[in-house]
Amino acid sequence: MILIDCTTQEIQSMSCLDIELLRGLEELSPPGTESLVVELVKLFADSTPSILEELRSALAQGELTSASRLAHRLKGSAANIGAAKMSALCAQLEKSAQTNQPEVNNALVERISASFTASLLELNSYICA
Amino acid sequence: MQQLAGNQYVITLDDDPMVSRIIEKSISLRSLAFSTLTEFTSRVPNIEPLAVFVDIHLANAQSGLDIVPQLRARWPYCPIIVITADPADDFLVDAFRKGADDFLLKPIKPREVQARFQTRLAHLQDRAAKSALQAGDVSLDTAHRVVTGPVGRQFLAPVETLLLAQLIKAKGTVVPKETLKREAWGPVRVSDNAFYRKLFELRRALEGVSSNVKIQSVYGAGLSLDVQTSVTPMLNAL
Numbered sequence: 001m002i003l004i005d006c007t008t009q010e011i012q013s014m015s016c017l018d019i020e021l022l023r024g025l026e027e028l029s030p031p032g033t034e035s036l037v038v039e040l041v042k043l044f045a046d047s048t049p050s051i052l053e054e055l056r057s058a059l060a061q062g063e064l065t066s067a068s069r070l071a072h073r074l075k076g077s078a079a080n081i082g083a084a085k086m087s088a089l090c091a092q093l094e095k096s097a098q099t100n101q102p103e104v105n106n107a108l109v110e111r112i113s114a115s116f117t118a119s120l121l122e123l124n125s126y127i128c129a
Numbered sequence: 130m131q132q133l134a135g136n137q138y139v140i141t142l143d144d145d146p147m148v149s150r151i152i153e154k155s156i157s158l159r160s161l162a163f164s165t166l167t168e169f170t171s172r173v174p175n176i177e178p179l180a181v182f183v184d185i186h187l188a189n190a191q192s193g194l195d196i197v198p199q200l201r202a203r204w205p206y207c208p209i210i211v212i213t214a215d216p217a218d219d220f221l222v223d224a225f226r227k228g229a230d231d232f233l234l235k236p237i238k239p240r241e242v243q244a245r246f247q248t249r250l251a252h253l254q255d256r257a258a259k260s261a262l263q264a265g266d267v268s269l270d271t272a273h274r275v276v277t278g279p280v281g282r283q284f285l286a287p288v289e290t291l292l293l294a295q296l297i298k299a300k301g302t303v304v305p306k307e308t309l310k311r312e313a314w315g316p317v318r319v320s321d322n323a324f325y326r327k328l329f330e331l332r333r334a335l336e337g338v339s340s341n342v343k344i345q346s347v348y349g350a351g352l353s354l355d356v357q358t359s360v361t362p363m364l365n366a367l
Contacts, residue, residue, distance in 0.1 A: 024239050028154040036154050040147050047146070065190075072186055076214040077145045079236035087236075 010088075016115070016122045018082040025082075037081075041123045044081045048074065048116055052109070059097070059105050067105070068097040074112065083119035086112060139246075140176070142169050142193055143184035143212060148237055152182055155242035166191050173203060180208040180246055182233070185220045194224055201228030202284070205273035206257040208249035212237070264297045265356035267335065267342040278338030288313045289331045296344065296354040305351040328352070 022037060029036045051074055058067040075090035093108040138159040141149035149162035158179065163169035166187065173196075181200055183193035193211065200209055211224040214235040221232055230249045233241060260272035267278040274290045276283050285293065291313040295304055310319050313327070332344050341357040 018236070021236055021238065025151065028151075028239055036150065039150060043147050043150070069186070069188075069190060072214065073144060073188065076184075076235040077147060079214060080145065080147045080151065082236070 014085045014088060016083070016085045016118055017126065018084040019126070021082040022126060035127070037123075038127055040081050041120070041127065044077060044083070044123075045120055047077065052113055052116065055112075056109055059102070059109060062100070064097050064100060068094050071097055078116075078119070081119075081123065083115070083123070086115035086119050089115055137179045139180045139182065140169070140178040141182045142166070142187070142196070143182070144188040145184070148182070148184065148212065148235075151237045151239065152242055155237075155239035156246050164188070166193070166196055170196060170199075173199070177204070178207060180210065180250060182210050182212055183229070184212045185224065186213070192220070194220060194227055197224060197227040197229055202273075205270055205275060206253045208246065208253055210245060210249065262294055262297045264354055265339070265342050265358060267339045269293055269297060276334060276338055278335075278342070280340070281338045283334040283337045285334055286327070286330070288327050289334065292327060292331055293335075296352065299353065301353055301356065303347045303351045303353045309352065
C-alpha cells in the first residue's frame with residue numbers, strides 16, 4: 001500500500017493490517033528460523049510508545065513542526081510493519097500538525113494511539129494464526 | 130540472486146531500526162545500521178560498503194540527503210538508494226541531483242529491495258569496469274574524475290582527467306603536445322601556457338597518489354607516462 005492522502009471515511013473503512021505486506025515479510029524467514037515479523041513487531045512495540053509521548057508533548061507545547069516530523073516518522077514505521085490504518089492516521093496528523101488546530105491534532109493522536117494498540121493485537125493474532 | 134562474498138555488507142541510515150533488518154533479510158547481506166548522521170559520518174572513512182540505503186527524513190530534523198554528496202565522492206561505484214515514505218517527495222529530485230542512484234518507498238517491500246539493489250549494483254559495477262584506466266599502481270576513474278594510488282586519492286579537473294586518460298592509453302609511448310591539446314580541449318585553441326599550467330596541476334595530483342607514475346617531457350616530441358613497477362623486498366635481496 002502506498003501512503004497517499006486518504007479521506008477520513010477511507011481510513012475508517014480500511015483494514016487495520018496490510019496482510020499482503022506481512023506475507024512478503026514472512027517469505028524472508030525460512031521454516032525453522034526466527035520469524036522476521038515477530039522480531040519487527042517487537043521493535044515496533046518497543047519504539048512506538050516513546051514516540052507517541054514525544055508527539056503528545058510536542059503538540060502540547062505548540063511545536064508543530066516537530067509534531068509533524070514525529071508523525072512522519074511513525075507513519076513510516078507503522079507502514080513497514082503493515083499497520084496500514086495507523087500509518088494513514090499518522091499521514092493525516094503529519095499534514096494537520098502543520099496548521100494550528102489543537103483539537104483536531106489532539107484527537108488524531110488519540111486515534112493513532114488506539115490504532116497502535118489495535119494493530120499490536122491484530123499483529124499478535126496474525127503471528128499466532 | 131548474485132552470490133556475494135561473506136565479508137561484504139551494506140549500510141542503512143534510518144531512525145527506524147526495522148528498515149535495516151528488512152533490508153538485511155531481503156538481500157541476504159549484513160546491514161550496518163546507523164540512526165544519526167553524526168554516528169554514520171564518523172565511520173565513513175573506515176568502511177567500504179557494497180551499497181548504502183539512506184532515509185531522507187531522519188530524527189531531530191536531520192536530512193539523510195546532506196551526506197549523499199560526500200558518499201558519492203568517496204564511493205563512486207557504490208549504489209546509493211534513498212528511502213522515503215512520500216511518493217511525491219520533492220526531496221527525491223534533490224536526492225538524484227546530489228548523487229543518489231535510486232529510491233525505495235516505505236513500506237519497504239523485500240522484492241523491491243532485491244530488485245533495485247541488484248540492478249543498481251550491476252549497473253555501477255559495469256560502469257566501474259568501463260571507466261577505469263590503470264597505469265602501474267595508479268588507477269583513473271574517468272567517470273568521477275578520481276585518480277587513486279597507494280598513498281592517496283585526488284580529484285581532477287575535466288581537462289586533467291582527459292590528459293591523464295590519453296597518456297595512460299598511450300602505454301608509455303610519447304604523445305605529441307598538439308595531440309594532447311586536441312584530445313583535452315577539442316577544437317578550442319589553447320596556449321602553451323594554459324597547457325603547461327594544467328600539466329603542472331596534473332603532475333602535482335599524481336605526486337599525491339603515487340611516486341611510481343610520472344609524466345615525462347620528451348623535448349621536441351611530446352609527453353609520456355613513465356610507470357615504475359615496484360620492486361618487492363624479496364626481489365631486491367636477490
